[in-house]
Amino acid sequence: MxxxxxxxxxxxxxxxxxxxxxxxxxxxxxxxxxxxxxxxxxxxxxxxxxxxxxxxxxxxxxxxxxxxxxxxxxxxxxxxxxxxxxxxxxxxxxxxxxxxxxDPITQVNIDFNHDVCYQALFSLEESLDQEKPVGLKVFGDWPTVYEGLSRLPEAARTSWFAFDHYYSDTSFPDILPDVFATSPRRLMDIGANTGKFTLAALAANERVALHLVDLPGQLAVAEKNLEAAGLRERASLHPTNLLDFEAPLPGDMDLIWMSQFLSCFSEEAIASIFRRVADALGPRGQVLVLDTFWDRQRYDIAAYCLINTSPYFTAVASGNSKVYESADYVRLAEAAGLKLVTTRDNIGYCHSLLRFEKA
The missing domain is CATH 1.10.10.10 (Winged helix-like DNA-binding domain superfamily/Winged helix DNA-binding domain)
Structure with a gap:
């Protein structure tokens, strides 16, 4: 590739x-x-x-x-x-x-590193040794940051969501034609977070039904946002801990969407998610993965920022995840019975879109 x-x-x-x-x-x-x-x-x-x-x-x-x-x-x-x-x-x-x-992205990066990462990175050495987010203890007692997102103290919570959304939201307008290229009717958003992609997809297509998969805390926020937009009836919520490798996903999906999601997990967990995603696809179903791959950047400055985001995943997020190379995802997807169909780069600030289908 x-x-x-x-x-x-x-x-x-x-x-x-x-x-x-x-x-x-x-x-x-x-x-x-x-x-x-x-x-x-x-x-x-x-x-x-x-x-x-x-x-x-x-x-x-x-x-x-x-x-x-x-x-x-x-x-x-x-x-x-x-x-x-x-x-x-x-x-x-x-x-x-x-x-x-x-420059907004510079300001977002400074706030994120100060409010979310700075104190936690003092425990990077211990986090690497244990492959656990030891630095997360500065905010709370959770196994990963994702269980505690809705309870992070200010300004960590604001800076976390600003960082996450600033990178992802710039991509959504550009990728909606890709999302609906195969005319999906049952679309699953894994790692739905606050529901931003779901809201964009529902607004763009009146016939699609969304299935949101995430932890209960994130889905509670997404549900409020869906209700406020008057779109709750077209969305189904599936509270799921993806780190439970036995937790199934709803099936018969025309399209499964994952945006800036798999980088939250170890390779072992990503392999498990891909296996369950493959099982959840309906006939001719496809998988779209939007993420920030440091090896697919046009400029060194983008690769620099992405590479140096990885220690956050170690010290704060999960202890064993990172910003991956695209080949890592392709290898793990292929092991789960999926094959890469297309790749599109230069989306938003630094995203690439990988399209998979069953091999």
Whole structure:
């Protein structure tokens, strides 16, 4: 199977440059917190508002919004990170700072890493050793984050859903023609979450009936959203723990949909899900898998973000899942009696759509 994988560029660093890059890694947590502080507390916006003339520390301190000490400490770190630059003693916003202030996906990523991942990643080593989300203990006592999503404290809950929805929602308008290409009447949404895909599918096709599969907590939220939209009658709810390998799925499905779902599980669990999905298909039924595969990205920056999302799955989500390569899904699907029919890339920000049918 061909991929769009663009390998990270080979190293052309000198020994001195390599040492500098290594120090950036060593101090990355410090830089992250200082830059986030400058953004959240309005320092970067104040500098942006001053335009090319910039602002001095004295000018900013005179407003009473920040102390001179806080300004010097935080803005010097921003300077070292290329977020601002100095021009005759005045701080001016640099291009990276402009991105932080204006780019929604950057802001979503910062919030997610701070509110959901930061404290939990302190337990990454233990999580890897045990293949359990040990870092999840900072939020609650659940076996995986999915059982606790509806009970996550703020701002972790808001940042989690913002991260999840921002990546997936941009894809939904683009994939609905794929969803209805085979004119399905019985469509199963596995990992339905809050029901966003279900709502989009029901709105796009008046004849389709949706079957939502997820944990009870997520389905309770989805049900409220369906009721609010007046679409509850066309949806059936199937509370299911997919980690129970014996839990069956409703059958005779024309199409089974899974979006950003399988990456929540280990390879063993994915293999089990594919087996049950194959059993749930009706005659000529198909499976659509929409996900973020780091090996199918056009640009290194997308692959970088996806690869570095994987430690969240280890420390917080499940302890044994990750952002996978597309070949992993294909291999596990084929072992379950499915075969890949088509692949479509460049959907939304970074998604690919895999279409399977029974072999």
């Amino acid at each position: 061909s991929t769009l994988n663009k390998k990270f560029s080979p190293s052309r660093q000198s020994a001195f440059e390599a040492r500098f890059e290594a120090q950036k890694i060593a101090f990355a947590p410090v830089v992250f917190q200082c830059v986030r502080f400058a953004w959240k507390r309005g320092m970067l916006q104040a500098i942006a508002d001053a335009g090319d003339t910039g602002l001095s520390v004295d000018q900013m301190a005179a407003t009473g919004r920040w102390t001179a000490y806080a300004l010097k400490l935080v803005l010097e770190t921003c300077l070292s990170a290329g977020v601002v630059y100095l021009d005759e003693g005045r701080y001016v916003l640099d291009k990276a700072g402009f991105v932080i202030l204006t």
